[in-house]
Amino acid sequence: xxxxxxxxxxxxxRTGEKVFLExxxxxxxxxxxxxxxxxxxxxxxxxxxxxxxxxxxxxxxxGYSVSREKKERFSLILESASTNQTxxxxxxxxxxxxxxEQYFGPGTRLTVT
Amino acid sequence: DQQVKQxxxxxxxxxxxxxxxxxxxxxxxxxxxxxxxxxPAEGPTFLISISSIKDKxxxxxxxxxxxxxAKHLSLHIVPSQPGDSAVYFCAASARxxxxxxxxxxxxxxxxx
Numbered sequence: 001x002x003x004x005x006x007x008x009x010x011x012x013x014r015t016g017e018k019v020f021l022e023x024x025x026x027x028x029x030x031x032x033x034x035x036x037x038x039x040x041x042x043x044x045x046x047x048x049x050x051x052x053x054x055x056x057x058x059x060x061x062x063g064y065s066v067s068r069e070k071k072e073r074f075s076l077i078l079e080s081a082s083t084n085q086t087x088x089x090x091x092x093x094x095x096x097x098x099x100x101e102q103y104f105g106p107g108t109r110l111t112v113t
Numbered sequence: 114d115q116q117v118k119q120x121x122x123x124x125x126x127x128x129x130x131x132x133x134x135x136x137x138x139x140x141x142x143x144x145x146x147x148x149x150x151x152x153p154a155e156g157p158t159f160l161i162s163i164s165s166i167k168d169k170x171x172x173x174x175x176x177x178x179x180x181x182x183a184k185h186l187s188l189h190i191v192p193s194q195p196g197d198s199a200v201y202f203c204a205a206s207a208r209x210x211x212x213x214x215x216x217x218x219x220x221x222x223x224x225x
Contacts, residue, residue, distance in 0.1 A: 004156070031211060040122070042115075042202060042217035043157075050211055058212070090156055100145050100206055102213065104156030 003027070004105035006091055012111045019078040021108050023091030031094045032074035033102065034058075034066065036087040043090065049074055081112045116140045117205050119216035127224050132190040134219050136203035139184065143205040143214075148177060148188050151200045151218070160201075161188070193223045 007022035025032065033048040035058075045058030047066040055066050063085060067075045074093075078085055088109050092102040118137045126132045136146075144165040149157035163170040163177045163186065170177050176189045190197055200218045 009154075033213075035215075040217060042117075042119075043204075043215035045212060045214075048211065056211070092156075100147060100162060100213075101159045102147075102149075102157075102204075104149075104158070106154070106156050 004091055004093055004103050006089075006105040006108050008108050009106060010109050010111075012113065013078075013081050014113055015082060017078075017081050017112075019081050019110065019112075021076040021078075021089055021091075021110070023074045023076070023105055024072055025074075025091075025093040025103070026072065027093070027095075027103070028071065029093035029095050029103075030071075032068065033092040033094075034064075034074065034076045035090045035092065036060070037090055037107070038087050046076065081110075083112050086110060086112045114139075115217070116143075117203060117214045117216040119201075119203060119219050121219050122217070123220045123222070125222045125224060126193045128195055129192045132188075132193045132197065132221055132223070134188040134190075134201050134203075134221065136186045136188075136216050137184055138186075138205050138214075140205070140207070140214075141184070142207040145206045146177070146179060146186050147204045147206075147213075148175075149202045149204060149215075150197075151202065157202060190221075193221075195223045195225050197221060198223050 034046040035043040049068040091105040147162040148160040151157040203216045
């Protein structure tokens with residue numbers, strides 16, 4: 001079974017803090033994604049990566065950055081957390097073009113106070 | 114602008130009846146469509162998909178219908194079961210397959 005794990009299920013941070021969200025997949029997938037899920041807005045793509053050290057902006061990259069130093073690990077970084085970044089963050093992976101099924105992690109509920 | 118829309122935020126259905134969840138899209142370049150199911154406090158899980166070369170795909174109790182001319186797809190669940198109660202997201206992708214666009218979700222409640 002494909003497994004996508006996220007470092008924390010729940011996280012509480014203060015405004016201005018630097019926040020790291022980690023995601024690891026164990027199936028040698030090429031593509032990895034970070035989404036945020038908000039009520040009434042569905043899943044919105046923040047960043048994705050199709051190879052090590054490669055990244056592409058999604059629909060809402062402002063205030064975020066990412067890092068992919070190893071194939072299995074994709075990190076989302078909030079440089080200076082703000083209250084409007086309180087959300088559910090979901091990581092996903094796929095094998096690559098031609099295989100569209102995404103495997104999701106359990107999510108990290110981030111609260112910024 | 115939302116390229117994939119699910120206009121019904123919620124749906125309630127009696128156990129054993131049919132559940133029909135709808136999804137509309139605006140981008141004619143989309144050629145692959147997926148449905149995901151999400152329980153609270155879990156990530157979405159893949160349910161069923163359809164390519165634009167088909168108009169129907171069936172997997173057990175789940176059937177997805179695609180109407181390309183109307184840019185509309187629907188998910189039918191027959192018969193509905195209480196364990197089907199979850200939020201359902203539709204998603205779409207263009208040929209490159211690197212980016213996916215999700216709808217806002219429909220919360221399905223199946224009443225025993």
